[in-house]
Amino acid sequence: MPLVAIAHGEQVREGQPFGVRIAGQDLVLCRVEGEIYALDGVCPHVGGPLAHGALHGRMLVCPWHAWEFDCVTGEHDRHPACRLRTYPVTQSDGQVWVTLD
Numbered sequence: 001m002p003l004v005a006i007a008h009g010e011q012v013r014e015g016q017p018f019g020v021r022i023a024g025q026d027l028v029l030c031r032v033e034g035e036i037y038a039l040d041g042v043c044p045h046v047g048g049p050l051a052h053g054a055l056h057g058r059m060l061v062c063p064w065h066a067w068e069f070d071c072v073t074g075e076h077d078r079h080p081a082c083r084l085r086t087y088p089v090t091q092s093d094g095q096v097w098v099t100l101d
């Protein structure tokens with residue numbers, strides 16, 4: 001599994017989803033209480049761009065129809081079986097690294 005540097009840590013701010021496109025895949029990074037989480041950036045409903053949504057605490061809100069996902073677990077707030085894929089994140093030397101498939 002490749003470990004990929006995808007952002008500088010200071011680019012990912014509390015309350016502001018940060019979108020990244022890497023290897024043809026859209027991801028969204030969310031910082032919650034200092035920790036950074038990486039998730040699929042495309043909403044499983046009908047494809048809303050989650051990087052353009054809102055981040056309320058640890059809940060990522062889709063900009064199209066307001067589905068909400070826990071950015072720590074990826075779970076939909078009312079239907080836990082519906083979830084965004086999450087990716088392991090590490091921070092080193094100011095960089096954000098994500099482990100992709």
Ligand code: FES
Nearest residue numbers: 043045048062065
């Ligand atoms: S596309 Fe995300 S809630 Fe509809």
